[in-house]
Amino acid sequence: xxxxxxxxxxxxxxxxxxxxxxxxxxxxxxxxxxxxxxxxxxxxxxxxxxxxxxxxxxxxxxxxxxxxxxxxx
Amino acid sequence: xxxxxxxxxxxxxxxxxxxxxxxxxxxxxxxxxxxxxxxxxxxxxxxxxxxxxxxxxxxxxxxxxxxxxxxxxxxxxxxxxxxxxxxxxxxxxxxxxxxxxxxxxxxxxxxxxxxxxxxxxxxxxxxxxxxxxxxxxxxxxxxxxxxxxxxxxxxxxxxxxxxxxxxxxxxxxxxxxxxxxxxxxxxxxxxxxxxxxxxxxxxxxxxxxxxxxxxxxxxxxxxxxxxxxxxxxxxxxxxxxxxxxxxxxxxxxxxxxxxxxxxxxxxxxxxxxxxxxxxxxxxxxxxxxxxxxxxxxxxxxxxxxxxxxxxxxxxxxxxxx
Numbered sequence: 001x002x003x004x005x006x007x008x009x010x011x012x013x014x015x016x017x018x019x020x021x022x023x024x025x026x027x028x029x030x031x032x033x034x035x036x037x038x039x040x041x042x043x044x045x046x047x048x049x050x051x052x053x054x055x056x057x058x059x060x061x062x063x064x065x066x067x068x069x070x071x072x073x
Numbered sequence: 074x075x076x077x078x079x080x081x082x083x084x085x086x087x088x089x090x091x092x093x094x095x096x097x098x099x100x101x102x103x104x105x106x107x108x109x110x111x112x113x114x115x116x117x118x119x120x121x122x123x124x125x126x127x128x129x130x131x132x133x134x135x136x137x138x139x140x141x142x143x144x145x146x147x148x149x150x151x152x153x154x155x156x157x158x159x160x161x162x163x164x165x166x167x168x169x170x171x172x173x174x175x176x177x178x179x180x181x182x183x184x185x186x187x188x189x190x191x192x193x194x195x196x197x198x199x200x201x202x203x204x205x206x207x208x209x210x211x212x213x214x215x216x217x218x219x220x221x222x223x224x225x226x227x228x229x230x231x232x233x234x235x236x237x238x239x240x241x242x243x244x245x246x247x248x249x250x251x252x253x254x255x256x257x258x259x260x261x262x263x264x265x266x267x268x269x270x271x272x273x274x275x276x277x278x279x280x281x282x283x284x285x286x287x288x289x290x291x292x293x294x295x296x297x298x299x300x301x302x303x304x305x306x307x308x309x310x311x312x313x314x315x316x317x318x319x320x321x322x323x324x325x326x327x328x329x330x331x332x333x334x335x336x337x338x339x340x341x342x343x344x345x346x347x348x349x350x351x352x353x354x355x356x357x358x359x360x361x362x363x364x365x366x367x368x369x370x371x372x373x374x375x376x377x378x379x380x381x382x383x384x385x386x387x388x389x390x391x392x393x394x
Contacts, residue, residue: 003283003300019307024166031165032165032167032170032200032202033168033199035167036167036199036200040203046268052171052203052204052205052206053171055167055203055204056167056168056170056171058167059166059167059168
């Protein structure tokens, strides 16, 4: 799962490499619109539907992992 | 972050000053405290509803709702236009945005508002929709008539004579073909309460025209460097009424503008103005809505509310220019 998330982050944020430390506070490309796009990509990658609160909470790799785990992925 | 909900009538002078400063920082436009008050107080409720967002005591975000009444299939319903949603650039994030809008929706509900609509810009529109605060109703169109083409595109000043002639010919031909049939809308303003205060908003510089029974409101201003006559509203919406509004402007105001614009949604064409295809519009007008409280509304009302073809919507609803 984590590898898949990192690939989504790399693709959406258009960055060469993504690590588990990646977040909106250390990546300039990770703005509100990017976060929406990340959520949309994650929804299709994991075939899951995300609630608005979950989308708003996805401000770092770690938060994404926690949210997806809580959804049973 | 801290959120404070206030009615306009509860805002202090300092609050208004801070909102004005934030507005000019975010939108790069000046709004004096007087203009803000005009905007927020001149409605059927005599106040608007604000959420102020603070970080370390500093105002970093604001959202306002201007209430009024809509007539939906003949029922008078409280509805609110959500405006001036703004967050300082360096403080933007989905979490803060979501909290601000959530607070606003809850505040509106407390105040007895049933319906929300808004014309959000391209920054906040995708966030509002994706976070499910609103649904898309549709997009407004821009209808235009470039009367003096050199005023719109400087290099074409040599063609002014031709563009003026062509405009007059176009409007003349449109008038011959235009029907007098008035379109009725399932969703429209409650004109009785709306008219009492609407045109005191902003700088209050609106003009009222009438030609052969067609009544309309317009405003002439410099818009993005172009002398523009905005047709704000035409009361009885028929093709002929629009043609008469355009005709009136050409006859009485032609020295004062180079371009005529109408922004709204009309279920008919041929109104003496050209409809600009969405892909060529310099600015897009997103139109969204949300049902906060469906009491007294049936499924037909709710479906109609989310269908732009049922709406009488234009710049009279919002000074978004």
